Amino acid sequence: MVDLDVSQNVHRLIAAPTGAGKSYFLGWLIEKLYAEKKPFIILDTKTKNHIGLIGLKGVKLLKIKPRACYNWEKLLEYPYTLCIPTLRTKTADLVEQYTALIDAIYTAGKERVIVVEEAHNYNRNAYAPSPVLELVAREGRGRKISLWFVTQRIQDFPKLLWSQCYYTYLLKFLIPQDVRYVEALIPDFNAINRELNRFDVLEYNHLAGEHQIILGSNVNRNTKHYG
Numbered sequence: 001m002v003d004l005d006v007s008q009n010v011h012r013l014i015a016a017p018t019g020a021g022k023s024y025f026l027g028w029l030i031e032k033l034y035a036e037k038k039p040f041i042i043l044d045t046k047t048k049n050h051i052g053l054i055g056l057k058g059v060k061l062l063k064i065k066p067r068a069c070y071n072w073e074k075l076l077e078y079p080y081t082l083c084i085p086t087l088r089t090k091t092a093d094l095v096e097q098y099t100a101l102i103d104a105i106y107t108a109g110k111e112r113v114i115v116v117e118e119a120h121n122y123n124r125n126a127y128a129p130s131p132v133l134e135l136v137a138r139e140g141r142g143r144k145i146s147l148w149f150v151t152q153r154i155q156d157f158p159k160l161l162w163s164q165c166y167y168t169y170l171l172k173f174l175i176p177q178d179v180r181y182v183e184a185l186i187p188d189f190n191a192i193n194r195e196l197n198r199f200d201v202l203e204y205n206h207l208a209g210e211h212q213i214i215l216g217s218n219v220n221r222n223t224k225h226y227g
């Protein structure tokens with residue numbers, strides 16, 4: 001049994017190197033949210049990463065076109081949404097659309113978990129977070145809006161946003177510089193990381209300073225994963 005509570009209205013960070021199993025794990029968390037009828041919107045940067053989740057009844061798929069005009073308020077009438085880019089959308093154009101969407105969710109004050117894939121891309125640099133992400137990270141929880149950041153570039157993700165996260169989920173890191181970087185926020189990460197097997201996930205609770213390890217063999221998806 002895994003004791004993992006997705007229903008808490010808190011910000012979270014999921015970080016791991018490419019191919020480590022982030023999106024598989026995240027999809028498993030989303031299945032849990034769905035089972036608890038907690039509304040979510042996934043802002044994906046790839047077309048196939050989370051597409052298996054549309055197998056869940058009622059999940060709305062929206063293909064985002066660069067510079068197109070959308071009625072975001074209307075989109076928020078759907079409780080479960082997966083946004084993906086159209087094939088030729090450049091990252092900067094996608095981030096512009098998604099930033100406007102996050103702003104609209106915050107303004108509407110509608111309960112939502114917002115999954116921000118490749119969250120390092122939203123910020124000018126690691127010391128200058130996106131103003132919209134910073135605002136929602138600071139004030140969103142009061143409006144039942146929580147951010148779930150996902151990144152494969154931990155050193156490029158602003159610590160200011162990370163410090164607003166209640167939980168961090170990490171899969172095995174292989175680059176020593178990344179391990180040292182993480183250890184500044186998670187004591188003993190070097191030792192914990194050495195114990196992690198492929199697909200195991202460390203859940204770290206920043207407030208309590210406690211952690212648990214979720215074994216990869218306990219992370220079993222119901223929907224198909226194409227990532």
Ligand SMILES: Nc1ncnc2c1ncn2[C@@H]1O[C@H](COP(=O)(O)OP(=O)(O)OP(=O)(O)O)[C@@H](O)[C@H]1O
Nearest residue numbers: 017018019020021022023024152199216219225227
């Ligand atoms: N717990 C698990 N059990 C079995 N297979 C897994 C598990 N987690 C991930 N995998 C498999 O490992 C591969 C990589 O996983 P995934 O696509 O989630 O990586 P990722 O970190 O999201 O990669 P990227 O950053 O490149 O998108 C996939 O084929 C996935 O099915």
